[in-house]
Amino acid sequence: LYFIECSPAMAVGKNKRMSKGGKRGAKKKIVEPMQRKEWYDVVAPATFEKRQFAKTICNKTQGLKIAADNLRGRVYEVNQADLVNDAPTKDQAFRNVKFEVQEVAGRNLLTQFHSLALTTDKARSLLRKWCTLIEAPIEVKTADGYVLRMFVMCFTKKQKTQLSKNCYSKTRLEKWVRLRMSKIANQRLSKVGINEAVQMLLNDVLVDEMSKRCNAIVPLRDVKFSKVKVIRTPKFELQRLYDAHGELPETKEGEAREVEEAEEPVEEKKE
Numbered sequence: 001l002y003f004i005e006c007s008p009a010m011a012v013g014k015n016k017r018m019s020k021g022g023k024r025g026a027k028k029k030i031v032e033p034m035q036r037k038e039w040y041d042v043v044a045p046a047t048f049e050k051r052q053f054a055k056t057i058c059n060k061t062q063g064l065k066i067a068a069d070n071l072r073g074r075v076y077e078v079n080q081a082d083l084v085n086d087a088p089t090k091d092q093a094f095r096n097v098k099f100e101v102q103e104v105a106g107r108n109l110l111t112q113f114h115s116l117a118l119t120t121d122k123a124r125s126l127l128r129k130w131c132t133l134i135e136a137p138i139e140v141k142t143a144d145g146y147v148l149r150m151f152v153m154c155f156t157k158k159q160k161t162q163l164s165k166n167c168y169s170k171t172r173l174e175k176w177v178r179l180r181m182s183k184i185a186n187q188r189l190s191k192v193g194i195n196e197a198v199q200m201l202l203n204d205v206l207v208d209e210m211s212k213r214c215n216a217i218v219p220l221r222d223v224k225f226s227k228v229k230v231i232r233t234p235k236f237e238l239q240r241l242y243d244a245h246g247e248l249p250e251t252k253e254g255e256a257r258e259v260e261e262a263e264e265p266v267e268e269k270k271e
Helices: 068-069 091-093 120-123 171-189 194-201 204-213 240-247
Strands: 037-043 052-059 077-079 097-104 109-119 133-141 147-156 220-232
Touching: 037 097, 037 240, 052 068, 052 077, 068 097, 091 097, 097 240, 109 120, 109 194, 109 240, 120 240, 147 171, 147 204, 171 194, 171 204, 194 204, 194 220, 204 220
Parallel strands: 037 109
Antiparallel strands: 037 052, 077 097, 097 109, 109 220, 133 147, 147 220
């Protein structure tokens, strides 16, 4: 019999305990997530009275993860009444406007119009029995290259001397109303830029003209834009965006914030 003497050295191979990750189940260092965040002001174009309508938060720039890239493309929704300095009218309280962030200037986020829509409660409050709902989808291209898709809604109403309970309209009259609305929208919006077009939509300039011109065909009530959205945009130009915003409002988000330490409640001893 031959006996082979083994060396006291360890066997060749990986030791699972000495791997890169260290010991399994080791506790990670707890980092306060808000320490690596920054606050920003969301700014509407210069055509609106109240420019800074919202605040948002984002991780600070770390290595290849740039904060500006994370912020571009975000969409923020605001009620139209929040963009007015004075007391808003009833018509301004039922529209929600969305803005898309296109550029970051310091702690200000420069936005452009994205879409607008009626609030759900307003749209439902317009519905009535014994009348016809007329809807018209319209596509318009503005002078600066934005393509808008708009959805107009209106309802027929009774005439003053009418005895009948209902006020339904004929199909040929509905087609005529849609055609006239489409012509009015194209004539007015194709001559102006996106910011002027948005102001015409929000101030009911276009709606009033449609109502006045189409009432000759069939009596109408509550002519509204139920939804307007940008479906195509021109090539992005930074200078055009800065011209739309003009002088930017001051932001205090770059200044250091003072955070008060929370005091622990003192338990009263029961006698």
